[in-house]
Amino acid sequence: MATAKQNFYKWHRILGLIALIPVMMWTLSGLSHPFMSNWFRPTIAREIYKSQPLQVKPALSLKQVLDKNKVPGFINFGTITYQEQPYYQVMGMDSTYQYYSANTGDVLANGDRLYATYLARYFTQDSTSKITSITIQKAFDAEYQPINHLLPVWKISFDRPDGMDVYIETGQSRMGTFNNNTRKAMLVVFEQLHTWQFLAAIAGEQFRVVVLLIIVGIMLLSLISGLTVYGLFWKKFKTATENRRRDKRKDTRFVHRFHRQLGLAVSLVMFTFTVSGAFHLYVKLANDRHAAKAGIRQMVKTAQLKTSNLSLPVEDSLVKNVGLVQFYGRTFYQLNGTKKQVRYFDVDNGAELENGDAMYANYLASYYGAEPEKNADGKVKTTQIREFTNEYGFINKRLPVQQISYPHGENWYVETTTSQLAAKVAGIDRAEGLSFIFLHKYFGMAWAGKNVRDIASMLAALGVLVVSVFGFIGFLKNR
Incomplete structure (x- = not known):
């Protein structure tokens, strides 16, 4: 003994x-x-971008602009306001954005870079400081860590005493994160230790x-x-x-x-x-x-746009952004409203798809690997989540999302406006998440x-x- x-x-x-x-x-x-x-x-003047209402209705439809520029196909598009003028933000087949004036159809040279700079100045409310560098970032690193989720982003560095860096995702006009000198140093130390x-x-x-x-x-x-x-x-x-x-x-x-x-x-x-x-x-x-399965890569032909995006029955003041999605063999205009509602209109005839966001969310969940049990029809619940919860926490970044809940206990969270899987929570994931936030982070x-x-x-x-x-x-x- x-x-x-x-x-x-x-x-x-x-x-x-x-x-x-x-x-x-x-x-x-x-x-x-x-x-x-x-x-x-660090603090920043604004963390959320509130798009400016269009002062002038676009003169040209998306199809007219693309036909003028001889663009036969593209991945997606959005509508933005830049320098008080409307622009179409078009993602080409090379996954880069081109910006076309919605009034003249002219291309805005270096448009994505200019728009990222505009957004960075909007978030910081700094219109005077010199910008020391603007780079496109396609991978996470010590200062822009995986917890930020969003890629690719533009990294805009300001010539200021605090060394402010702002990371911008232009496609959704949002900020990934922002760091000053103190936070950058602490992030590197935390990552290594x-x-x-x-x-x-x-x-x-x-x-x-x-x-x-x-x-x-x-x-x-x-x-x-x-x-x-x-x-x-x-x-x-x-x-x-x-x-x-x-x-x-x-x-x-x-x-x-x-x-x-x-x-x-x-x-x-x-x-x-x-x-x-x-x-x-x-x-x-x-x-x-x-x-993880790669995100959806769709290809929209310009000739498919039989219904003009300018003829959709929604007031411009109620629309935050417009995009395109394809599912179940059909193509729809996807209207992201100012009150976080998402509506779908068929590009062939302009008809609205009832309950479209829930349908698209279920389509995305299946694409990313969700496998409903047999005879689960009617038991799958789809709910829009507009704020973070214990299960779908701030760490996931994306809002609003649709939560698809299956009878066997899996919850899939998808951001329909970007067609991205935001999170998957199964039995062990849920238990791990709760144990980590309560036992490790003292929530x-x-x-x-x-x-x-x-x-x-x-x-x-x-x-x-x-x-x-x-x-x-x-x-x-x-x-």
């Missing part, structure tokens, strides 16, 4: 030493997260996740072995403390005692951190094995406010850090 106890103690020290550096990296970066996401988060992206740079994303899973597993074993040691030796620890007090000897093992006592106090916190982290990594690893304390929640999570991380440091000091003292 004595040998078994000593072995437990030995393995606890070995596991603790292996986990020491990762724990310090994760807790220190965890302590910095509230500063980055809340207290030191908390998510260990340097491992992905070395051997790929799957390697990174596997290594993190192993380290989290070692942390969990260190915790369990520590609790076991405390249970096996608590009588010995208690007797030693009583003898020291009786003999009035100096407490030379304060560090060890504090490590044990505080370790016991924060053991639940460390357990929730490690279990939720491991669950998160496991689900990510499982999902990454199944590559259970949201009722007390973001500041209180952040302070609580920082105290938890600090407790784990202090326990680890005192454990290491105790190890050095024993040498």
